[in-house]
Amino acid sequence: MGAAVADDAFDFRPGAQVPLSGSAGQTAATFAxxxxAYRDSPVDKILEANTEWHESKVAPGRAWATIFKPNLGEAFSRAVQLRMLGGGRKPLIQSFGTDPQAVVEHCLAANRIRKERDSWLTAVMALTGIIFLPGLIVWLLVFQIRRTVAKSEDKRAGALATTLLIGVAALAVLFLVKMPFTGFWAWYARAAVVAPVLGWLWAKQICERTAGDLRERWSSLLAGGGIGAKIPEAVPGSPGETAAExxxxGLARLGAEQQSNSVFYAGPKGILGMGTRWGSWQLAEELTQADPGKEIHPFRSWDVIRSIHDKLRMLERGPLNTGGFPAPSIKHWVVTPVGENAKAVSRPGGTDVDAYQVKSHAIQEICNKQQFGSGDRHYLGVQWTLWDGQLVITMLITVTVLHETLRIEVTGHALGPVHSLFTSAPEAKVKEVAKTVRFWETREQKLPLVDADEVVRLAVRAPFTWYPPVLDWLGGKLVxxxxxxxxxxxxxxxxxxxFMADDALRAATPVLRVVHAAAIRVLxxxxxxxxxxxxxxxxxxxxVQDASPRKADVYDA
Known part of the structure; x- marks a missing residue:
């Protein structure tokens, strides 16, 4: 129900889309x-970025169709686009420290570039392959066998695979010279042998051009994002363009969900999107009258939280001009508990939610009433996005009153940099060869961006890209x-x-003191x-001055 409300609120806003607050200084993690989306590495390489809390998988395709297996960029772009923009998608976890819409736009742009390449490759396959199908099948079988043999761990497998290809090429030449047929079929057989080879040469030039473009965008993003994502298909040109609309x-809904004030606590995995809890400090004491002759003036948890909120806004100010804290993001969060191994989450809905945002009166009611037993809980969060989005520090504060005891809890959460896999730049494809004259010395020889096997893989996949589920079934996909x-x-x-660890640890002391000072003032x-x-x-x-990170969400009972 919350999603439907979000669509209504964020859908039809006229004018240019302006980035929402909090997106500044997040370019490094976003572009990484x-x-x-533009990488040409093997898809299995993304498994190196798995952590103990979050694990991607590569669903295998058919064992006999490894030639259809996608590379990292193809699998990543399709998986992210489907998961974040697909119809009937499940709720997403906010990507603090990044702009997820920019990432999705680059996935769309990469898919668009590949689609243009595949249109040309499909035409090449139709002219030089489908018409001469017998020859195409023979050449594909040779490449598939060569691909399978080359995967062997035996060091001689690579040489054997190359020898196989050379041997088949020699037989093809012999077949052309000693043709067993005459007339029309003789000429057709010759064309069936030669046409796929000519098509391969044509396809190689197409693939090289596109590979250069993709690699340029890859390196440009890591250098600071010089090339933007172009997705004209997301701009409706007329009311009838339903796909563009x-x-x-979908992009508007993604931006709205990113700004949601609802998060999920998944046990030892911490608050999803904010990282695990590395520290916790509690102040819990009995509420007694300052003057025995006077009763305590009635107040609520929200009164304490509101005072803490106002005081936290002054964190960026200090008595000395020494830099200090940048302006933090201070926000009230509604935290929903989910299972440690939950595979999906459900955002709050109903009349108390507008555009994925839990309304202020509902947050206040949760803060004052839902402090024990089942239900959502309220936390006040102060968050810094540092290191160009590579470090997200979040301090969460909650206030509870049970019987005559007031408890103020401050917890620290830290989300580290994206895995180094995503920050690796494209490497030039070269190999060392011996010099012609000074054979005892070596030199680097530049290799083409796309080798023979890759050209065949791309050309074979191209006709099926018009219906991607078939490719997922044949070659596998990223889960x-x-x-x-x-x-x-x-x-x-x-x-x-x-330095990232120091920043996270140093934030705890001033936040804790501000929270306590504001609470004691209310009392x-x-x-x-x-x-x-x-x-x-x-x-x-x-x-707290001797703070050290620990797994505070893992209760060793």
Missing amino acids: LASA RLRQ LPEPFGLRHAWAAQPWRHR DDNGVDTEKFGNRSSFLSTS
């Missing part, structure tokens, strides 16, 4: 993820981890990077004895 609505969010699915731990104003709260706050202020 977007670069995967549907795509535009994304669920619940899926672009950022947290491939995030590494920040603790391996010294003072409402006639509560704050001596015990002050003593406990001083103790926590001392202990």
Whole structure:
């Protein structure tokens, strides 16, 4: 129900789309993820980016059709496009520190480039392959056998595969010279042998041109995003263009869901999208009257939270001009519990939700009433996006009152950089060969971007790209981890990077002190004895200075 409301609110807004707040300074992580759409690495390479919490899989195709197997860019682009824009898709996890819409747009742009290439390759296959089908089948069988043999771990397999191809080529020449047929069939047989080879040469030039374009975009993104994603199919030219309108609505819905204030707590996996909880500090003391002759003035958890919210807005200010905190994002979150191994999540819906946003009055009610037992919980979050989106630090604050005990809990969450796989630049394809004269010395010989096997793979896949499910069945596909969010699915731990770890640990102390100071002020104003709260706050202020990351979400009971 929440999705339908979101569509109505975000769909038909006139004018240019302006990036929403919070997207600045997130280019490094965004462009690193977007670069995967243009990569030509083997698809299995993405498995190197799996973590203990989130694991991608490569669904195998048919064992006899490995020639249809996609590469990393093809599989990533299709999987992300289907998961984030497909009809009837499940809810997504927010990608803090990135702009998921930009990543999806690059996936669409990469698919568009490949579709244009495949249109040419389909024409080549029709002219030089389908008309001369017997010859095409023989050549494809040779390449498939060669591909299978070359995969063997035996070092001699590569040489054997090459020898096989040369041997078949020699037999083909002999067949042309010693033709067993005469008349029309003799000429057809000769054409059936030669035409696929000519088609291969034609296809190689097409593939080389496209591979150069894709690699240029890949390297440009990692260098700072010089080339933008072009997706004219997302701009409806007339009211009748339903596909373009549907795509535009999907992108708008994606942007709306990214701004949602609803998140999910998945046990030891932490809050999805924010990372695991690395630290936790609790201040819990009894509520007693400051003046025995006067009752405590009634107040609610929301009054304490509102005071903390106002005080946190001053974090970027300090007594010394030494840099300090950048402006944080301060937001009220509704946290929904899900199972550790849950494969899907469900966002809150109903009249209290508008465009994936839980309304303020509903948040206030959750903060005041849902503190024990089942149901969603309220947290106040202060978040910094640092290192161009490679580090996301989130401190969450919750206030509960049970009987006569007020409890203020501050927890630290950190989401590290995207896996190094996504930040690797394209490497030039070269090999070392001996010099002609000084044979004891070597030199680098530049290789074509697309080798013989790759040209055949692309040409064979091209006619089937008009109906991708067939390609998924034949060659396999990338299966994304669920619940899926672009950022947290491939995030590494920040603790391996010294400065990132320092930033996460240093944020805890000032936030904790601001929270306690704001809470104690509210208690003072409402006639509560704050001596015990002050003593406990001083103790926590001392202990937090020796902060060290730990798995606070893993209860070793």
